[in-house]
Amino acid sequence: xxxxxxxxxxxxxxxxxxxxxxxxxxxxxxxxxxxxxxxxxxxxxxxxxxxxxxxxxxxxxxxxxxxxxxxxxxxxxxxxxxxxxxxxxxxxxxxxxxxxxxxxxxxxxxxxxxxxxxxxxxxxxxxxxxxxxxxxxxxxxxxxxxxxxxxxxxxxxxxxxxxxxxxxxxxxxxxxxxxxxxxxxxxxxxxxxxxxxxxxxxxxxxxxxxxxxxxxxxxxxxxxxxxxxxxxxxxxxxxxxxxxxxxxxxxxxxxxxxxxxxxxxxxxxxxxxxxxxxxxxxxxxxxxxxxxxxxxxxxxxxxxxxxxxxxxxxxxxxxxxxxxxxxxxxxxxxxxxxxxxxxxxxxxxxxxxxxxxxxxxxxxxxxxxxxxxxxxx
Amino acid sequence: xxxxxxxxxxxxxxxxxxxxxxxxxxxxxxxxxxxxxxxxxxxxxxxxxxxxxxxxxxxxxxxxxxxxxxxxxxxxxxxxxxxxxxxxxxxxxxxxxxxxxxxxxxxxxxxxxxxxxxxxxxxxxxxxxxxxxxxxxxxxxxxxxxxxxxxxxxxxxxxxxxxxxxxxxxxxxxxxxxxxxxxxxxxxxxxxxxxxxxxxxxxxxxxxxxxxxxxxxxxxxxxxxxxxxxxxxxxxxxxxxxxxxxxxxxxxxxxxxxxxx
Numbered sequence: 001x002x003x004x005x006x007x008x009x010x011x012x013x014x015x016x017x018x019x020x021x022x023x024x025x026x027x028x029x030x031x032x033x034x035x036x037x038x039x040x041x042x043x044x045x046x047x048x049x050x051x052x053x054x055x056x057x058x059x060x061x062x063x064x065x066x067x068x069x070x071x072x073x074x075x076x077x078x079x080x081x082x083x084x085x086x087x088x089x090x091x092x093x094x095x096x097x098x099x100x101x102x103x104x105x106x107x108x109x110x111x112x113x114x115x116x117x118x119x120x121x122x123x124x125x126x127x128x129x130x131x132x133x134x135x136x137x138x139x140x141x142x143x144x145x146x147x148x149x150x151x152x153x154x155x156x157x158x159x160x161x162x163x164x165x166x167x168x169x170x171x172x173x174x175x176x177x178x179x180x181x182x183x184x185x186x187x188x189x190x191x192x193x194x195x196x197x198x199x200x201x202x203x204x205x206x207x208x209x210x211x212x213x214x215x216x217x218x219x220x221x222x223x224x225x226x227x228x229x230x231x232x233x234x235x236x237x238x239x240x241x242x243x244x245x246x247x248x249x250x251x252x253x254x255x256x257x258x259x260x261x262x263x264x265x266x267x268x269x270x271x272x273x274x275x276x277x278x279x280x281x282x283x284x285x286x287x288x289x290x291x292x293x294x295x296x297x298x299x300x301x302x303x304x305x306x307x308x309x310x311x312x313x314x315x316x317x318x319x320x321x322x323x324x325x326x327x328x329x330x331x332x333x334x335x336x337x338x339x340x341x342x343x344x345x346x347x348x349x350x351x352x353x354x355x356x357x358x359x360x361x362x363x364x365x366x367x368x369x370x371x372x373x374x375x376x377x
Numbered sequence: 378x379x380x381x382x383x384x385x386x387x388x389x390x391x392x393x394x395x396x397x398x399x400x401x402x403x404x405x406x407x408x409x410x411x412x413x414x415x416x417x418x419x420x421x422x423x424x425x426x427x428x429x430x431x432x433x434x435x436x437x438x439x440x441x442x443x444x445x446x447x448x449x450x451x452x453x454x455x456x457x458x459x460x461x462x463x464x465x466x467x468x469x470x471x472x473x474x475x476x477x478x479x480x481x482x483x484x485x486x487x488x489x490x491x492x493x494x495x496x497x498x499x500x501x502x503x504x505x506x507x508x509x510x511x512x513x514x515x516x517x518x519x520x521x522x523x524x525x526x527x528x529x530x531x532x533x534x535x536x537x538x539x540x541x542x543x544x545x546x547x548x549x550x551x552x553x554x555x556x557x558x559x560x561x562x563x564x565x566x567x568x569x570x571x572x573x574x575x576x577x578x579x580x581x582x583x584x585x586x587x588x589x590x591x592x593x594x595x596x597x598x599x600x601x602x603x604x605x606x607x608x609x610x611x612x613x614x615x616x617x618x619x620x621x622x623x624x625x626x627x628x629x630x631x632x633x634x635x636x637x638x
Contacts, residue, residue, distance in 0.1 A: 025492055025541050026463075032498055059541035060573070064505055065498075091572030099508035101501045103481075104515055342522065344476060 003027035004055065004062060006038050014047035014079075020054040023062025031065050039069045048073045053084025063089070063096040130334075130356070137256075137334050138326075141264060144257040160262035167228035168270030175223055175274050176281045182219055183211055183282030184289045191294035200294055204301055205308040207286035212313040216279030218365055221324040224271055225357040229332035232263055233353035236336025237346045245337070255337075264329035271325035272318060279317060312377060320368050324361050331357040384411050385444070386544055386576045387432060392441035394424070394431050401427050403600030405441070409544070414570055414577040416587045418622065419597030425580045428597065429546055432578075433467060434458075446543065463491050465544040466537030470552060472529040474521040480507070480532045481517035487539045506535040511565060527558040531565070538569070545570075547579035551586050559583060563590045584623075596622075 004021035017038065023031060050066055052058070070080040085093060110118070148155045190203035236259065239245050245255050283305070290296040296304075335353035339346050387409035394402040401424040409415050417425040430436045432443055434450065443450045445461050453461070474483050484503040488494065494502075504514045510531040521529060530550060537545060550566065551559035563586045570577050581587060587594060588608060595605040598618055604611065611623050 028492055028494055028498065032495060060505060060509070061498075061502060061541060064501065068501070088574070091568075095509055095572050096505065099505050100514065101504050101508070102514065103500060103504055103517055106518070344522075 003030050004058075006034060006050075008038060013045065014049065015045045016049050016051065018051040018054060019066065020056075022056050023058040023065070025059055025061040028061040028065065031062065035065045035069050039072050045073070045078060047079035047081075049080075050082050051084045052082055052089070053086070055089075058089055058092070060092065060096060063092050064101065067093070067096050068101075133334050133338075134330055137260075137330050140256045141261060141330070144254060144261045147257065148261065154257070156258060156262045159258075160266050163263050163266035164270055166231070167224065167266055168273060171224065171227060171270070171274060172277060174227070175220055175278050178223060179216065179219055179278035179282040180285035182215060183207060183285030186210060186215070186282075187286035187289040188293055191290065195294075201296065201300075201304060203286075203290060203294060204296065204304040207290075208283065208305050208309040209313055211279050211282040211286065212309055212317045214317070214365065214369075216282055217275045217317045217320050217324065218361065219282075220271065220275045220278040220321070221328060221361045222358050224267070224274065224325070225328045225332075225361060226354055228267065228270075229328045229357045230350050230354050232329065232332035233336040233339075233350045234346065236260075236333060237339030237349055240337060240339045241341060241343075241346060260329075260333045263333065264326060267325040267329045268322045271328075272321040275318060275321040279314075316368075316372055316377060320365065323368075324364060327360045327364055328357045331360060385409065386411050386446055387578065388442075388444040389428075389432065390442040390444075392428070392431065392443065393439040394427055394436060395439050396427075400600060402431070402438075405597075405600070405602055407595050407602055407605065409576055409578050410593075411576050412570075412574055413592040414566070414579065414590055416591035416594045417578070417580045417597060418582070418587065418594060420618070423597045424600060425597055426548060429548060429578065429580050433465070433546060463487075463540055464542055465546065466540065466542035467546045468530070468533050468537045468548065468550055470548045472521065472533035474529060474533055474536065476521050479518050479520055480512075480524070480535075483521070483532065484536045484539050487536065491540060503535075503539070506538055507532070509538065509569065510535045511561075526553050527555075527562070530554065530562060534565070534569075538573070541573065543575060545575045545577045547577060547581075549580055549582060551581065551583045556585075559586065560589075566590055 004019055004023040004027060007018045007020065009016045009018070021027075048070065050070065052066070055062070066082070070082070073080050082093065109115075187203055187207050190206050191200055194200050194203055194206075236245070239259070245259070248255050248258060287298060287301045287305075290301050291298055332353050335349045335356070339349045385408045387407075389405055389407045392402055392405040393400070405428060407415075407428075417428060419425045427436060431438050432445070446464060448457055448461060450458070450461075474480065475486065478486065481500070481503050484506050485499050488499050488502060504517060507514055507516055512528065512531050512535065516524070516528065516532065521532065524532060534550075547566070551562055554562060566577065566579075567590050569575065579586075579591070591608070593605060593607055594611055596603045596611070596616075596619060603616055604614055604619065611619060614620070614623075
């Protein structure tokens with residue numbers, strides 16, 4: 001079908017235009033400049049009539065282009081009308097004529113400097129609110145825990161075992177693999193650099209102390225935050241979205257006691273075990289690389305390790321694990337309960353949960369380092 | 378050009394659709410005529426949405442033939458399919474507005490993709506579509522998450538109408554709306570269909586909207602079309618499911634009066 005045309009003719013001091021052909025969306029690209037050209041050329045006329053009787057097809061695009069031209073002329077004090085409008089298209093033209101087609105001017109943007117300060121301020125209050133929520137959740141958790149201690153039969157043991165399987169047992173393979181690799185990489189880097197000044201054997205000290213005190217627990221906690229913390233947030237969030245948590249409340253149950261306590265207790269049990277397994281795997285990986293790459297035989301490695309690390313290093317690492325578990329669990333549950341109705345908020349809260357819990361794990365690790373240094377361990 | 382009356386814009390023949398081992402549609406024959414509003418009804422799970430989604434090409438079919446605007450979808454080239462995509466608009470049940478774009482950009486999206494027009498004309502057309510569906514131009518800058526359910530449906534309808542389609546698919550357009558909004562939406566569909574001359578295929582559960590809007594109704598059951606025809610034909614039918622659907626507690630008394638009287 002051919003694109004529409006606008007044939008112009010003069011009638012007295014008025015302009016008589018005849019539109020023909022197809023005035024549809026697919027031709028709008030050629031129609032627009034043509035209509036604009038006619039509108040611009042014939043600016044100084046007293047009246048304009050557009051004959052639309054010979055149009056084959058027209059849709060809202062064509063109708064608007066004609067209407068727009070008429071409005072331009074009208075605004076210049078010109079009389080305008082449409083002639084030969086068939087019954088089929090009358091409704092369309094009326095609909096188009098009824099619209100303003102004008103966008104209200106955009107609201108003024110605030111000064112960029114002010115906006116930056118504003119967003120920084122808002123973020124700071126959000127951080128404060130987050131902390132308050134975390135403390136609030138910790139309080140609710142302790143209350144729920146005490147209540148369970150008084151009435152142990154109300155504790156959801158089955159639920160906790162289920163979570164223990166998911167966050168503990170099922171996490172073992174991936175934790176072992178990652179920590180083994182980390183231990184191996186530490187040892188390899190150590191040997192590579194220590195060798196230049198003949199201190200290869202100190203690699204055992206480095207791997208032993210680092211893994212047992214810091215790396216083991218931190219890597220495990222980061223893995224758990226990414227794997228289980230996010231799962232907690234997503235589960236609680238989707239329960240919140242489907243009003244399941246409200247349903248629990250209306251039945252007189254405390255969501256903290258029913259949903260959150262078993263989850264966090266499961267983490268508190270699982271994370272130390274995973275930390276222990278992870279540390280052992282990292283030492284094994286370190287030993288393996290020392291042997292194959294550094295030529296330190298397993299016997300020498302074990303002897304050296306025995307001298308280098310004390311049980312205290314191991315304890316320092318292990319004591320941190322349950323605290324880390326609580327932090328991960330708290331953040332995950334707080335974020336989960338903050339999910340609003342939409343799927344987007346579930347996604348952002350899950351991301352927030354992982355980011356915040358990893359951040360807090362590292363902050364807590366730093367706090368522990370300061371603490372242990374000051375008591376001289 | 379005046380379109381020939383009663384020509385089919387969509388022709389479905391012997392359509393079979395399986396979901397894994399379960400046969401959902403088993404030999405469906407249905408036509409959508411130019412300029413009519415056809416309503417699909419049927420029990421939940423009868424395959425109304427499946428049929429609509431198969432016609433749009435979102436679901437694969439096992440066998441059968443679907444012709445849209447005279448083109449057999451199976452034999453169509455990529456360009457032909459794209460041309461057909463341009464000539465239909467789909468209103469999804471939840472609106473399916475892109476959440477990362479403002480309402481205005483949502484409506485402009487298909488216009489920008491398919492027609493290379495000046496920015497001014499694109500914006501004017503987007504605003505025109507908003508006004509056509511009864512929304513204020515201010516909605517242009519809002520995000521879908523800021524709108525109410527009824528406004529989302531209207532904005533989504535505006536996007537479906539962006540390219541002035543010849544066929545409009547509506548999936549439960551009035552679900553989730555209060556009766557007043559639903560009534561207004563029905564009226565909107567009716568006026569738009571009349572002014573723009575669109576052929577409409579709607580899946581619905583809303584007896585009021587069937588009654589007020591649809592020219593013809595196709596009833597799906599057991600994977601087939603049980604009956605297709607006008608509302609009067611539905612009310613006269615002695616099919617047990619149709620009897621309970623159209624004469625049940627939720628059907629309005631005045632319809633029966635109309636048929637009997």
